[in-house]
Amino acid sequence: MLDEKNDKYERIYKTSRDITVRSKRVIFTLHRIPGVTEEVKESLMSSAANELRDIEQTLMKHIAMELRDEDPHQFVYAYTSGIQEYIEALSFHYFLMTGTIISHNDAQKKVTFGNGKEDHADVVPLSVLLQPKEYILGIADLTGELMRFCIKCVSTGDFDKCYKICDILKTMHGGFLSLGYIPAKELYHKMMVFKSSLHKVEEACYSLQLRKSEVPAEMLSDVFAMYDADENHAHFM
Amino acid sequence: MDIVAAFSTYGSCVEREAELREGVQGAVKDLEKTSYAISTTLEKIHNTQGIQNIDAICTECHQELTKVPALYQALQEKVPPGEFYRYHHNFRGTTHRLVAATCLITYLEENRLPMHEEVAKSLGLCTHRDQGFHLDLEDYLQGTLSISHELSRLAINSVTAGDYSRPFQIRQFLRDLHAAYSLLFPKNELRKKFDELKYSLKKTEEVVYNLSLRGLKPQEMETSG
Numbered sequence: 001m002l003d004e005k006n007d008k009y010e011r012i013y014k015t016s017r018d019i020t021v022r023s024k025r026v027i028f029t030l031h032r033i034p035g036v037t038e039e040v041k042e043s044l045m046s047s048a049a050n051e052l053r054d055i056e057q058t059l060m061k062h063i064a065m066e067l068r069d070e071d072p073h074q075f076v077y078a079y080t081s082g083i084q085e086y087i088e089a090l091s092f093h094y095f096l097m098t099g100t101i102i103s104h105n106d107a108q109k110k111v112t113f114g115n116g117k118e119d120h121a122d123v124v125p126l127s128v129l130l131q132p133k134e135y136i137l138g139i140a141d142l143t144g145e146l147m148r149f150c151i152k153c154v155s156t157g158d159f160d161k162c163y164k165i166c167d168i169l170k171t172m173h174g175g176f177l178s179l180g181y182i183p184a185k186e187l188y189h190k191m192m193v194f195k196s197s198l199h200k201v202e203e204a205c206y207s208l209q210l211r212k213s214e215v216p217a218e219m220l221s222d223v224f225a226m227y228d229a230d231e232n233h234a235h236f237m
Numbered sequence: 238m239d240i241v242a243a244f245s246t247y248g249s250c251v252e253r254e255a256e257l258r259e260g261v262q263g264a265v266k267d268l269e270k271t272s273y274a275i276s277t278t279l280e281k282i283h284n285t286q287g288i289q290n291i292d293a294i295c296t297e298c299h300q301e302l303t304k305v306p307a308l309y310q311a312l313q314e315k316v317p318p319g320e321f322y323r324y325h326h327n328f329r330g331t332t333h334r335l336v337a338a339t340c341l342i343t344y345l346e347e348n349r350l351p352m353h354e355e356v357a358k359s360l361g362l363c364t365h366r367d368q369g370f371h372l373d374l375e376d377y378l379q380g381t382l383s384i385s386h387e388l389s390r391l392a393i394n395s396v397t398a399g400d401y402s403r404p405f406q407i408r409q410f411l412r413d414l415h416a417a418y419s420l421l422f423p424k425n426e427l428r429k430k431f432d433e434l435k436y437s438l439k440k441t442e443e444v445v446y447n448l449s450l451r452g453l454k455p456q457e458m459e460t461s462g
Contacts, residue, residue, distance in 0.1 A: 163285070166397070167284055170280070170283050170284050171284065173280060174280035174281060175277075177276050177277045177280055178273060179273075180269060180270065180273040181269070181273075199390075202283075202390065202393050202394060203393065205394075205397040206394070206396050206397050209396050210396065210447055210448075210453075213451055213453055214451060
């Protein structure tokens with residue numbers, strides 16, 4: 001009995017590590033987006049989507065099978081890090097597609113299997129329990145990724161996106177504030193990291209605004225032909 | 238036999254205190270909830286749309302703030318008379334946040350710092366220990382100092398939103414605040430907050446410097462800066 005449980009724990013843990021690695025890969029893929037052409041962007045997005053689907057269909061499903069007829073809370077610690085990283089990748093992809101944050105329900109649906117028609121074998125729906133805590137921790141990690149993405153957008157000249165991310169991050173900061181004090185060490189730590197990345201983004205938007213005001217002063221003559229020039233100028237910032 | 242009696246008196250004391258503490262913590266929790274709601278609303282001023290709608294945000298905060306006196310009243314009923322400082326640490330942080338929110342709202346609306354009495358009144362408290370449940374002077378000072386960080390953030394964000402005159406106002410306000418606090422020789426915790434104020438002032442001055450350097454200083458402020 002005990003050995004069986006330990007083996008199961010071990011197997012889930014291993015799968016969870018694979019999920020972490022592959023989710024990280026998805027995130028790196030998405031980070032390549034700023035500065036590339038529209039077609040490359042499309043292909044990056046779709047390859048990220050495929051990879052995510054693959055993670056769901058193989059690794060997540062594997063965990064779900066292991067968890068069948070078990071109390072998932074017993075094994076939560078085995079897969080918590082993997083699922084957090086997965087939520088991070090999933091929500092990052094979702095954000096780039098829609099510009100908003102994925103809801104807990106939608107995320108849970110992603111890791112619930114067996115409702116689909118193709119799964120005749122599974123009578124009981126399989127699912128990986130996604131606790132609200134894991135969800136929120138994943139979202140907290142997302143803020144760091146958004147910060148990096150935003151900084152990268154500055155360096156490639158996609159200013160609109162940069163302002164947009166800044167606004168989203170501020171709204172998220174408000175959201176985290178509304179939670180009040182949470183007696184969870186992990187989240188507290190992540191909040192600190194989030195605050196510093198929010199700071200960085202705000203600073204970046206601020207200096208962007210300053211630089212923007214410089215440009216017209218330098219070349220007042222063709223203010224209206226500026227848009228293209230602005231793009232080029234951005235590479236030297 | 239005596240020994241057992243000694244322990245049992247202590248035991249019942251502990252029990253009573255645990256009960257009291259629970260009551261206080263329950264009341265503080267309600268207060269906390271409101272204070273977080275206000276902070277969340279105030280956070281909106283940093284958004285691009287928020288900077289243009291500061292008045293609306295302040296009105297929203299006022300609505301939340303009207304609930305506060307009743308909550309302090311409830312807390313007061315839980316704390317036995319004469320034991321204010323025994324439970325002080327339970328609600329200090331929340332009080333700081335509420336004071337900071339009140340100060341920030343008053344600053345945004347009227348461009349000035351509210352007095353100790355004024356803040357106490359709006360929270361439904363008095364200012365002296367002998368009058369009952371009061372707003373400790375140090376709590377007031379702590380609260381006022383915490384707005385410096387928010388203001389320096391607001392200075393940066395208002396530049397992003399294209400409002401170039403606000404950083405100049407904020408710098409002036411922080412300068413006055415700094416000058417006033419320098420007279421106090423703050424110690425311990427206050428000292429830490431005071432350092433934060435210095436840092437915020439420095440940051441705001443940098444913003445002002447950057448704006449002036451690029452000729453973005455608004456016309457009507459040309460003489461006052």
